[in-house]
Amino acid sequence: xxxxxxxxxRRDVARPRKFEEQDVLRDVRDQFWAAGYAATSLDDLxxxxxxxxxxxYGAFGDKHKLFMRTLDDYVTDSCAGLRQNLEGSERAVxxxxxxxxxxxxxxxxxxYLANSTTELAATDPEVAARARxxxxxxxxxxxxxxxxxxxxxxxxxxxxxxxxxxxxxTAQQGLVYIGRSGLPAEQLARVAQDLADKLLRP
Amino acid sequence: xxxxxxxxxRRDVARPRKFEEQDVLRDVRDQFWAAGYAATSLDDLxxxxxxxxxxxYGAFGDKHKLFMRTLDDYVTDSCAGLRQNLEGSERAVxxxxxxxxxxxxxxxxxxYLANSTTELAATDPEVAARARxxxxxxxxxxxxxxxxxxxxxxxxxxxxxxxxxxxxxTAQQGLVYIGRSGLPAEQLARVAQDLADKLLRP
DNA sequence: CAGGTTCTGTACCTATCGGTCCAAAACCTA
DNA sequence: TAGGTTTTGGACCGATAGGTACAGAACCTG
Numbered sequence: 001x002x003x004x005x006x007x008x009x010r011r012d013v014a015r016p017r018k019f020e021e022q023d024v025l026r027d028v029r030d031q032f033w034a035a036g037y038a039a040t041s042l043d044d045l046x047x048x049x050x051x052x053x054x055x056x057y058g059a060f061g062d063k064h065k066l067f068m069r070t071l072d073d074y075v076t077d078s079c080a081g082l083r084q085n086l087e088g089s090e091r092a093v094x095x096x097x098x099x100x101x102x103x104x105x106x107x108x109x110x111x112y113l114a115n116s117t118t119e120l121a122a123t124d125p126e127v128a129a130r131a132r133x134x135x136x137x138x139x140x141x142x143x144x145x146x147x148x149x150x151x152x153x154x155x156x157x158x159x160x161x162x163x164x165x166x167x168x169x170t171a172q173q174g175l176v177y178i179g180r181s182g183l184p185a186e187q188l189a190r191v192a193q194d195l196a197d198k199l200l201r202p
Numbered sequence: 203x204x205x206x207x208x209x210x211x212r213r214d215v216a217r218p219r220k221f222e223e224q225d226v227l228r229d230v231r232d233q234f235w236a237a238g239y240a241a242t243s244l245d246d247l248x249x250x251x252x253x254x255x256x257x258x259y260g261a262f263g264d265k266h267k268l269f270m271r272t273l274d275d276y277v278t279d280s281c282a283g284l285r286q287n288l289e290g291s292e293r294a295v296x297x298x299x300x301x302x303x304x305x306x307x308x309x310x311x312x313x314y315l316a317n318s319t320t321e322l323a324a325t326d327p328e329v330a331a332r333a334r335x336x337x338x339x340x341x342x343x344x345x346x347x348x349x350x351x352x353x354x355x356x357x358x359x360x361x362x363x364x365x366x367x368x369x370x371x372t373a374q375q376g377l378v379y380i381g382r383s384g385l386p387a388e389q390l391a392r393v394a395q396d397l398a399d400k401l402l403r404p
Numbered sequence: 405c406a407g408g409t410t411c412t413g414t415a416c417c418t419a420t421c422g423g424t425c426c427a428a429a430a431c432c433t434a
Numbered sequence: 435t436a437g438g439t440t441t442t443g444g445a446c447c448g449a450t451a452g453g454t455a456c457a458g459a460a461c462c463t464g
C-alpha cells in the first residue's frame with residue numbers, strides 16, 4: 001500500500017501526526033528560499049521543520065516533490081493575493097501601480113518563484129513548466145486590470161493590454177532582482193516610483 | 203612554497219602547461235552558467251575542461267576560487283563591452299536603447315552575473331560584494347551616457363542621471379529575468395521594444 | 405644528457421549526500 | 435484493555451561530494 005505523499009485516508013485511526021502540514025511547508029519553503037534548492041540538504045530540512053526524515057518522506061515524498069509542493073503553494077497564494085489586490089482596487093491603475101511597486105518590497109530575499117526559476121528552470125523541466133504557467137497567469141490578471149484602467153480612462157486605449165501587462169511584469173521583476181543584488185531600500189523605492197511613473201503615466 | 207592559484211613564476215622552466223587558461227576558464231564558466239554553482243560538481247568541471255583535478259587545483263585553487271575567477275572575468279569583460287558600446291554610439295540615447303534591448307538577447311541562458319547573484323548573494327558575501335560593485339560600475343557608465351544624451355538634447359535635462367540609469371538597468375534585468383523564465387523570443391523582443399520606447403521617449 | 409622543477413592523472417581520503425528501513429511509540433476502535 | 439494501524443526518529447546504505455597525495459611524465463637549463 002502506498003502511504004507516501006499527502007495521504008489523508010482514515011485520519012481518525014491510529015497514531016495521529018504531531019505536526020501541521022502548513023507549518024512544515026512554510027518552514028521548509030523558507031529554508032529553500034534562504035539557501036536555494038541544491039544548497040539545501042535533507043538535514044537542513046529536518047532541522048528547519050523539526051521532523052525526522054521518515055516523517056518528511058512519509059508525508060511529502062522526496063526532496064524534489066517537497067520542493068515542488070512549496071513552489072506550487074507559493075505560486076497559488078501569490079496569484080490569489082495579486083488577483084485580490086488588482087480587483088479590489090478602487091481604480092485599476094492604482095492596483096497596477098501597487099503591482100509594480102511590490103517589486104521593491106521583497107528586498108534581499110527576492111521572490112521565491114523568481115529565485116527558483118533562475119536556479120532551476122534551465123535544468124528542471126517541472127520547474128520550468130510551473131514558472132511559465134505562473135507568469136502567464138500573472139500576465140492574464142494584470143492584462144485584465146489594464147483593460148479596466150483603459151475603460152476607466154487612466155490608460156490610453158490604443159495599447160494592447162497583454163503587451164502592456166508583460167511590460168509591467170518585467171519592470172516588477174527587474175525591481176525584485178535589483179533588490180536582491182543589494183541596492184539599499186530607499187534607493188530601490190525611488191527606482192520603483194520612477195518606473196511606475198514612467199510606465200503608467202497617461 | 204605556494205604553487206596554487208595562478209602562478210606564473212619561472213614560466214620558462216620545467217614542464218609547460220598543456221592548456222590555455224582562458225579556454226579553461228571559459229569552459230568552466232559555461233558549466234557553472236548552465237547548472238549553477240551548487241549543482242556543479244568537480245567531476246563536471248574536469249569533464250567540461252578536460253583537465254584533471256590536480257591541474258585544476260594547481261592552476262586556480264578550489265572550486266570557490268575558480269568560480270570567483272570566472273565571475274570576475276565575466277564582470278570585467280561585460281563592463282568593458284558596455285563602456286565601448288555606450289561611448290562608441292553616435293548618439294548616447296542610441297547606446298542606452300541598445301543597453302535596454304540587450305536584456306532580451308540572452309534568452310534562456312540568462313546573465314551569468316544575475317544568475318550567480320540570485321543563487322548566491324544571500325549566502326556568499328564575496329559574491330554579494332562583487333555583484334554590488336558590478337552594479338555600481340554599470341550604473342556609473344549608464345549615468346554618464348544619460349548625461350551625454352541630455353547634452354545632445356535626446357533626454358530631458360530635468361532628470362537625475364543616476365536615478366534614470368538605475369531605472370534603465372532595472373528594466374534590462376527584468377528582461378533578462380523574463381527571458382530566463384521562458385517567454386518566447388519574439389514576445390520578449392516586443393516587450394523590450396515597448397520598454398525602451400516608454401523609458402527613453404523625450 | 406643530467407639535474408631540477410613543474411605539470412598531469414589517478415588513486416585515495418573523509419564527510420556528507422539523498423534515501424530506505426524498521427523497531428518502538430502513539431493513538432483509535434471495538 | 436487488546437488488536438490494528440500509522441507515525442516517528444534514528445540507524446543505516448551506497449553513491450558522490452570536495453579535496454589531497456603522489457608517482458611518473460614532460461620540459462628547460464646548463
